[in-house]
Amino acid sequence: MRWRRFAVLSVPGFAATAALAVALANGALAASFAVSGQQFKVAADDLKGDGFAQYGSVDANARGDLLPVAVTAIKKAELRNLCQSVVTKLPVIGNISLKLSAGTGSKPVQATDLYMDATDIAGDASFNNIEIGRDASTVDKGPDGAQGMQDAFAQQADDIHIAKLRTVAWATTAGSFKLNGLSMKISKGKKECF
Known part of the structure; x- marks a missing residue:
């Protein structure tokens, strides 16, 4: 009887683990780590990047929930007046905001192999030599390995x-991230970038 109960309880967990492994092997998972249960906001007055690719993917949280994202991958990026914020609601205390800023002076934020797993991106964008509708498994202008699933847009x-970049994201990763003029503040209440 115990083996039957064990099987009933463990099979869904094994199935979810197998599904995540298959998704990772096929390039369907974006972030290389379990994302938190909170999205965060990123804003910048100006983003300039060399080597851009964008494709659909999914992130996974620690519970195994799959979260659809648009992966924006840039080989080399500079951001001016960067702001990143997240609001956490705590019992009894209420909302706590963590707000980070950098690149506000003459030195911009610099990043290499930058990946943003976003659900919302807004701003005034321009591109040079853009290819729209390319198979995600064949993109080659972004960072090495920045490719999605075969047959995907x-x-x-x-x-x-x-x-005027405004982004809501689950994850951001970078090979290197130089935050010139970094300032981080934690405060009570809701104090977001936008």
Whole structure:
């Protein structure tokens, strides 16, 4: 009887683990880590990047929930007046905001192999030599390995410029991230970038 109960309880867990492994092997999972249960906001007055690719994918949280994202991958990026914020609701205390800013002076934020797993991106964008509708498994202008699933939609360009960038994301990763003029503040209440 115990073996039967064990099987009933463990089979769904094994199935979810197998599904995640297959998704990861096929390039369907974006972030290489379990994302938190909170999205965060990123804003910048200006983003300039060399080597851009964008394709659909999914992130997974620690519970195994799959979260659809648009992966924006940039080989080399500069961001001016970067702001990143997340609001956490805590029992008894209420909302707590963590807000980070950098690149506000003459030195911009610099990143290499930048990946943003976003659910919402807004701003005024321009591209050079853009290809729209390319198979996601064949994009080659972004960082090495920045490819999605075969037969899935993607776009890529030699370079990208976004003014007034506003993004809501599950994850951001980078090979290197230089935050010139970094400032981080935690405060009570809701104090977001936008």
